[in-house]
Amino acid sequence: xxxxxxxxxxxxxxxxxxxxxxxxxxxxxxxxxxxxxxxxxxxxxxxxxxxxxxxxxxxxxxxxxxxxxxxxxxxxxxxxxxxxxxxxxxxxxxxxxxxxxxxxxxxxxxxxxxxxxxxxxxxxxxxxxxxxxxxxxxxxxxxxxxxxxxxxxxxxxxxxxxxxxxxxxxxxxxxxxxxxxxxxxxxxxxxxxxxxxxxxxxxxxxxxxxxxxxxxxxxxxxxxxxxxxxxxxxxxxxxxxxxxxxxxxxxxxxxxxxxxxxxxxxxxxxxxxxxxxxxxxxxxxxxxxxxxxxxxxxxxxxxxxxxxxxxxxxxxxxxxxxxxxxxxxxxxxxxxxxxxxxxxxxxxxxxxxxxxxxxxxxxxxxxxxxxxxxxxxxxxxxxxxxxxxxxxxxxxxxxxxxxxxxxx
Amino acid sequence: xxxxxxxxxxxxxxxxxxxxxxxxxxxxxxxxxxxxxxxxxxxxxxxxxxxxxxxxxxxxxxxxxxxxxxxxxxxxxxxxxxxxxxxxxxxxxxxxxxxxxxxxxxxxxxxxxxxxxxxxxxxxxxxxxxxxxxxxxxxxxxxxxxxxxxxxxxxxxxxxxxxxxxxxxxxxxxxxxxxxxxxxxxxxxxxxxxxxxxxxxxxxxxxxxxxxxxxxxxxxxxxxxxxxxxxxxxxxxxxx
Numbered sequence: 001x002x003x004x005x006x007x008x009x010x011x012x013x014x015x016x017x018x019x020x021x022x023x024x025x026x027x028x029x030x031x032x033x034x035x036x037x038x039x040x041x042x043x044x045x046x047x048x049x050x051x052x053x054x055x056x057x058x059x060x061x062x063x064x065x066x067x068x069x070x071x072x073x074x075x076x077x078x079x080x081x082x083x084x085x086x087x088x089x090x091x092x093x094x095x096x097x098x099x100x101x102x103x104x105x106x107x108x109x110x111x112x113x114x115x116x117x118x119x120x121x122x123x124x125x126x127x128x129x130x131x132x133x134x135x136x137x138x139x140x141x142x143x144x145x146x147x148x149x150x151x152x153x154x155x156x157x158x159x160x161x162x163x164x165x166x167x168x169x170x171x172x173x174x175x176x177x178x179x180x181x182x183x184x185x186x187x188x189x190x191x192x193x194x195x196x197x198x199x200x201x202x203x204x205x206x207x208x209x210x211x212x213x214x215x216x217x218x219x220x221x222x223x224x225x226x227x228x229x230x231x232x233x234x235x236x237x238x239x240x241x242x243x244x245x246x247x248x249x250x251x252x253x254x255x256x257x258x259x260x261x262x263x264x265x266x267x268x269x270x271x272x273x274x275x276x277x278x279x280x281x282x283x284x285x286x287x288x289x290x291x292x293x294x295x296x297x298x299x300x301x302x303x304x305x306x307x308x309x310x311x312x313x314x315x316x317x318x319x320x321x322x323x324x325x326x327x328x329x330x331x332x333x334x335x336x337x338x339x340x341x342x343x344x345x346x347x348x349x350x351x352x353x354x355x356x357x358x359x360x361x362x363x364x365x366x367x368x369x370x371x372x373x374x375x376x377x378x379x380x381x382x383x384x385x386x387x388x389x390x391x392x393x394x395x396x397x398x399x400x401x402x403x404x405x406x407x408x
Numbered sequence: 409x410x411x412x413x414x415x416x417x418x419x420x421x422x423x424x425x426x427x428x429x430x431x432x433x434x435x436x437x438x439x440x441x442x443x444x445x446x447x448x449x450x451x452x453x454x455x456x457x458x459x460x461x462x463x464x465x466x467x468x469x470x471x472x473x474x475x476x477x478x479x480x481x482x483x484x485x486x487x488x489x490x491x492x493x494x495x496x497x498x499x500x501x502x503x504x505x506x507x508x509x510x511x512x513x514x515x516x517x518x519x520x521x522x523x524x525x526x527x528x529x530x531x532x533x534x535x536x537x538x539x540x541x542x543x544x545x546x547x548x549x550x551x552x553x554x555x556x557x558x559x560x561x562x563x564x565x566x567x568x569x570x571x572x573x574x575x576x577x578x579x580x581x582x583x584x585x586x587x588x589x590x591x592x593x594x595x596x597x598x599x600x601x602x603x604x605x606x607x608x609x610x611x612x613x614x615x616x617x618x619x620x621x622x623x624x625x626x627x628x629x630x631x632x633x634x635x636x637x638x639x640x641x642x643x644x645x646x647x648x
Contacts, residue, residue: 009447009448009449010447010449011446011447043421049449049450051449051450052450153471154422154475156419156420156477219522267432267435267436268435269428269432269435311435313435313439313440318501319501321441321443322441
């Protein structure tokens with residue numbers, strides 16, 4: 001995952017989809033990346049990941065920050081009227097249960113205004129005090145006991161006594177390889193399922209729907225469509241003496257050799273961190289034209305520095321995790337540009353994609369269905385050449401398109 | 409054995425983040441980093457595998473290495489870190505071992521029959537809550553291999569028993585219940601895992617605290633499978 005710290009597994013990467021894209025598979029909606037509101041905030045810059053706390057916590061937990069900047073009291077000592085329950089005040093009808101993108105943007109907003117809590121100032125409270133008082137400690141424990149325990153294990157704080165601290169973190173990519181209804185990419189014979197494709201979630205995945213996609217793609221669709229494809233394309237015995245195999249092997253060996261021969265001064269991790277910070281700042285919870293332009297200008301410089309000054313120890317002959325990581329980051333450094341380009345081209349706010357230029361007077365997302373009710377599919381055209389944009393229009397038959405409104 | 413020194417580690421650093429910091433330092437110095445496996449870093453994927461101070465997954469109960477925090481260790485600690493040690497898990501490099509033997513045990517029987525035609529409606533197969541709970545207790549196995557590393561015999565009984573039980577308890581997995589246990593146990597022995605002597609070290613080291621009573625369950629299924637002529641009930645399933 002392309003961000004400074006994220007909620008995903010450490011090994012998550014774009015390598016397979018990006019390399020498929022480079023040999024002809026269309027990449028759809030690369031800018032759609034969901035930011036999950038309830039993660040445990042960073043403790044320091046070495047942190048490998050932000051652990052996700054289940055969304056269900058928002059059913060009973062109340063999210064707040066102190067009303068005044070620099071309030072250093074323990075949260076339990078801050079009386080009710082001095083607490084800013086910003087989601088409840090801003091969205092009285094939905095309160096703490098607004099969708100993920102809205103909850104994440106509002107948490108960032110109060111932290112940007114200096115009201116955030118914790119050592120970094122980028123955190124908000126998620127408080128179970130009222131729930132425990134109203135429903136009893138036992139009921140709350142039976143609902144969230146395992147999550148409380150997980151939180152306590154990581155932070156050494158007991159959320160039954162003091163509120164949890166949470167902050168949004170990148171969590172899921174709705175974009176991915178373009179596929180048809182059979183889940184085949186634009187490369188004949190290459191299928192992509194689950195998070196690797198773009199198909200089910202649009203711009204804003206809902207809770208539990210990646211499990212839904214897991215079943216839809218993996219249980220209902222792919223066993224039928226892939227078997228059908230294979231039965232229509234008898235291939236005989238697959239061997240490694242096909243010229244395409246020799247070419248792929250050559251490309252890979254050449255690239256591995258290049259990574260190992262730079263012998264510069266900087267670690268892969270330092271480039272990963274530099275790129276992650278850039279993307280979190282300019283292509284994260286909210287985006288704007290100037291920031292995206294800046295990122296598009298900076299990424300090629302980081303990439304150039306990477307290929308000049310990287311250091312990877314060891315060789316390609318044995319297990320070499322540094323070499324593997326370097327290959328991942330090399331792919332991130334190319335993909336990041338496409339992600340920013342897509343975000344820059346989509347001149348509207350839509351689901352997780354919030355462009356600051358496109359908002360209502362009270363700061364909510366403003367879509368532009370006239371021009372952007374489409375899937376953006378990018379075609380790779382070669383190194384140092386701009387990718388070509390193809391648009392697949394979205395038709396809504398059962399329900400008319402309407403604006404999401406959580407305020408009234 | 410190699411000795412590394414690393415200081416200024418915050419108590420809020422996780423064990424694997426401490427390893428990341430060590431590796432970054434080693435890389436900067438031009439030394440080879442220490443190879444180790446990890447992925448999800450929240451205790452669900454089963455990839456991390458280290459023995460620290462003699463215990464698989466370290467000193468805390470019911471915890472994977474990635475969920476371990478440095479506040480668990482006093483200042484100025486010397487921590488001895490080893491890979492999983494078992495004949496069936498050859499060391500690939502440093503702390504990385506090859507656990508593909510587990511995959512082959514799964515391939516031998518870790519599957520269920522699925523109709524290729526129309527899918528059945530959900531909730532047409534009622535499952536008693538106690539049975540579902542028991543199956544889920546077995547299904548919490550993340551396949552990390554701590555049970556093997558902890559066992560003086562290097563046995564994979566707890567792992568295999570968890571898989572056999574989780575699938576055999578649920579209606580979807582019942583058709584292959586007895587052929588499964590035969591095939592998985594045979595594969596387990598082929599891979600060179602040892603036999604169970606009821607030491608109980610596996611349960612004590614399991615990050616998911618899976619009970620050794622599943623091993624007795626597997627043994628009962630195994631004995632039944634050897635006494636009764638195996639019948640493949642798939643041929644007699646009701647058409648859906």
